[in-house]
Amino acid sequence: MSRAERTAKHHRGLVRKRVGVTYDQARARGIVEQSIGKEAEAKNRPADLIDIALEKVVEAGLELPGFSTFDKMASKIRTEVNVSIRAGIHDRMSAPQAGGAHAAAGERDSDGTTLFNRLKKPAKGPTWSHFKN
Numbered sequence: 001m002s003r004a005e006r007t008a009k010h011h012r013g014l015v016r017k018r019v020g021v022t023y024d025q026a027r028a029r030g031i032v033e034q035s036i037g038k039e040a041e042a043k044n045r046p047a048d049l050i051d052i053a054l055e056k057v058v059e060a061g062l063e064l065p066g067f068s069t070f071d072k073m074a075s076k077i078r079t080e081v082n083v084s085i086r087a088g089i090h091d092r093m094s095a096p097q098a099g100g101a102h103a104a105a106g107e108r109d110s111d112g113t114t115l116f117n118r119l120k121k122p123a124k125g126p127t128w129s130h131f132k133n
Contacts (some may be wrong), residue, residue, distance in 0.1 A: 021063045028062040032073050040074075040081040049074045 001009075016023055032053040039052050050070045057064055090098060108114055124130055 016063060021061055023063045025063075025065055027060070028057050028065050029069065029073070031056050031060055031062070032065065032070060033077065036074050036077045037081065040078045041085070044078065044082070046071065046074045046078065049078065 012023075035053045035056040036049045039049055043049055043052075050067075053070055053074070054064065090101075093101065103115070106114065109118075
């Protein structure tokens, strides 16, 4: 280890002591994974999930992992939770409901949109012409 590396290591130790944090990346990642996994069932925005995980790691008095660690974990865990939610919904659907859902996502109109895209649009204002249509 070079002199510069030893100095950097010593300075990191002094900064940790001054700030009052502990360097335990494995424990910090565990806290991040647990908090994101718990909150991803109710929240879907990565920024919200990362904020919650940051708060939990700080509460534990641990040095924060790099932002890319938070970002990758939030993306991975959010994807796993969303797949689980989607599978749960699909498992509760009857065969005709599942067929209708697949058709809504698969059939395309002349403009290239699917029925599913139209279902997601908010309702238009209540006018007579809309009522007549």
